[in-house]
Amino acid sequence: MFSPCECVRRGGRRTMKMIRFRSSSIRSLSQEMKCTIRLLDDSEISCHIQRETKGQFLIDHVCNHYRLLEKDYFGIRYVDPEKQRHWLEPNKAICKQMKSHPPYTMCFRVKFYPHEPLKIKEELTRYLMYLQIKRDIFHGRLLCSFSDAAYLGACIVQAELGDYDSDEQLDNYVGEFKIFPKQSQKLERKIAEIHKNEIRGQSPAVAEFNLLLKAHSLETYGVDPHPCKDSTGTTTFLGFTAAGFVVFQGNKRIHLLKWSDVYKLKFEGKTFYVIGTQKEKKAMLSFHTSTPAACKHLWKCGVENQAFYKYAKSSQIKTMSSSKIFFKGSRFRYNGKVAKEVVEASSKIQRDPPEVHRTNMMQSRSSHSLNKQLIINMEPLQPLLPSPDDQEEVPSDEGIQLPKEDDVSIPVLSNSPAKEREDSSDPSIEEEEKIKEEPLTISELVYNPSSSLLPTPVNDEEIDLLFQTPSRAENEKEDTDSFEELEADENAFLVAEEEELKEAWKALRWSYDFLMGNMKVNAVVKSFSRLLLVGLGILLVVFPLLLVLLESDVDISFLHEIRQTPEFQQFHAEYYCPLRQWVACKINFVSHLLGSS
Numbered sequence: 001m002f003s004p005c006e007c008v009r010r011g012g013r014r015t016m017k018m019i020r021f022r023s024s025s026i027r028s029l030s031q032e033m034k035c036t037i038r039l040l041d042d043s044e045i046s047c048h049i050q051r052e053t054k055g056q057f058l059i060d061h062v063c064n065h066y067r068l069l070e071k072d073y074f075g076i077r078y079v080d081p082e083k084q085r086h087w088l089e090p091n092k093a094i095c096k097q098m099k100s101h102p103p104y105t106m107c108f109r110v111k112f113y114p115h116e117p118l119k120i121k122e123e124l125t126r127y128l129m130y131l132q133i134k135r136d137i138f139h140g141r142l143l144c145s146f147s148d149a150a151y152l153g154a155c156i157v158q159a160e161l162g163d164y165d166s167d168e169q170l171d172n173y174v175g176e177f178k179i180f181p182k183q184s185q186k187l188e189r190k191i192a193e194i195h196k197n198e199i200r201g202q203s204p205a206v207a208e209f210n211l212l213l214k215a216h217s218l219e220t221y222g223v224d225p226h227p228c229k230d231s232t233g234t235t236t237f238l239g240f241t242a243a244g245f246v247v248f249q250g251n252k253r254i255h256l257l258k259w260s261d262v263y264k265l266k267f268e269g270k271t272f273y274v275i276g277t278q279k280e281k282k283a284m285l286s287f288h289t290s291t292p293a294a295c296k297h298l299w300k301c302g303v304e305n306q307a308f309y310k311y312a313k314s315s316q317i318k319t320m321s322s323s324k325i326f327f328k329g330s331r332f333r334y335n336g337k338v339a340k341e342v343v344e345a346s347s348k349i350q351r352d353p354p355e356v357h358r359t360n361m362m363q364s365r366s367s368h369s370l371n372k373q374l375i376i377n378m379e380p381l382q383p384l385l386p387s388p389d390d391q392e393e394v395p396s397d398e399g400i401q402l403p404k405e406d407d408v409s410i411p412v413l414s415n416s417p418a419k420e421r422e423d424s425s426d427p428s429i430e431e432e433e434k435i436k437e438e439p440l441t442i443s444e445l446v447y448n449p450s451s452s453l454l455p456t457p458v459n460d461e462e463i464d465l466l467f468q469t470p471s472r473a474e475n476e477k478e479d480t481d482s483f484e485e486l487e488a489d490e491n492a493f494l495v496a497e498e499e500e501l502k503e504a505w506k507a508l509r510w511s512y513d514f515l516m517g518n519m520k521v522n523a524v525v526k527s528f529s530r531l532l533l534v535g536l537g538i539l540l541v542v543f544p545l546l547l548v549l550l551e552s553d554v555d556i557s558f559l560h561e562i563r564q565t566p567e568f569q570q571f572h573a574e575y576y577c578p579l580r581q582w583v584a585c586k587i588n589f590v591s592h593l594l595g596s597s
Helices: 023-030 055-066 123-138 146-161 185-197 204-216 292-310 339-347 361-365 368-377 417-423 429-437 460-467 472-483 488-515 523-551 557-563 566-596
Strands: 005-010 013-018 033-038 044-049 074-079 085-087 104-110 226-229 235-240 244-249 252-258 262-268 271-278 281-288
Touching: 033 055, 044 055, 055 074, 085 292, 104 123, 123 146, 123 204, 146 185, 146 204, 226 292, 235 292, 252 271, 262 292, 271 292, 523 557, 523 566, 557 566
Parallel strands: 033 104
Antiparallel strands: 005 013, 033 044, 074 085, 074 104, 226 235, 226 281, 235 244, 244 252, 262 271, 271 281
16 A cells, blocks of 8 residues: 655645555556457457446447448447357446456447448448348348348359359359358259359449348348247247337247337346337237346347437437336446438548458358357357258257357258258259249248357257246155155154145245246236335325424424425415314314213
């Protein structure tokens, strides 16, 4: 401890001012920590930060690396030790957000997908969007039909490879590109056909832009699926897009609430609520997550997306709260530009376009050491669906490929095994006509993101394990067998005692469920009880204060000033005094009757 003294002259007097600080605190403030940021092409950049460095520094660092101006679409994502994902908040210190120890590893990703790709000004921004969409396709988050998948794949091949050259490309050249989690030979042939004939001559920038336009027209464009269970216990996946709040069940979108129809988003514990209007009627949708941290992350994502896409100006954004009346809840506000402001700022960019350094897709996917590092540090994903060629085989963990990505993914849909067996033979004219006539999709199975080791398991079995609790009957089975060899009187005594314990356990369990909010109480009763408690609280505060003002002789300055106001004097003379006299008369009358009887 170092404690120097400093003399300060104040008003002609000399006073002594003590300055105390710890040398260890200074060392902790100046200590630098390494932070590694993984970019969209799987390359990495590093920098050193201090304890008080805010998240905006890292965002600016990446944008300066790219020379990116349209940076409001992007963000930095990280995973905490509890395997929960988070978006780095720009206005908070990085060390206060990170729960792990340095060095830190994060990912640069698209946070808000542009509602109108045509209004993206610079080619560099479109290229980064293309890389994100390519990741979404590779990890199965973008559901589409067979024809759309073939077109998207052809755009990627054209952007990565250029025009088809029969002297350089082999017959199965599309198979060298890992575009989808599992891609069939039929899909590869269709991709090659479009690449050779329909999009020939397109530059990489044009092919990337066409991919953005096609992806923008799909339902799952920009959907980052959050696994939940609805009120019936069915597994659902929630997402936020430029159009609004979406809910998927199976492979169908069952809800779409436009942002203008969403009134409020809130959460309590593990339950997430969406309050809005559906078909001109007020509705409240509730969903249950596996952990409170996942529910809070879902709520914050919803608040940010609603603010970004709904409002016309960032000054209209308000601080959102998910608190109750008597309990401190979470408060959060999106700090940044909204979509309209981003488009306006893009239209005002006046500079020479920066050079775009494109990375070959096959090279970025083939680095074994980088893939291994991603699996250890970030969020490896396991596609649930086998390829059409392997659908007859029983899937095993050994044959599952672990893509390197820090996001929850949606499996790409695949054709039926019967159709695939037909495709194992040589293609014919009938087969091509059959492909054109039938509404093929990449998957006819259930819409279900792949299971993830980080942040939360999202396949049905693991979600059921998260939400299920062992039944009391199973826990009590083992207790009854241990008394079989006892005497009859002792056995009867123990059975009676066990019944009492069961009754006590039921009462304890009921009390626990009630306190934890697991019992389903009518919302009207809850609201009325809260209102009653608030009224009683206000009455308990106001009534003693009125008694002090009206009856006591306490002469405190602020009480004296209140008594001297005309309003108080009028209230005292016209209302309080007559009321006091009336109450006194009633009390005297009742006491007289009691005395006479």
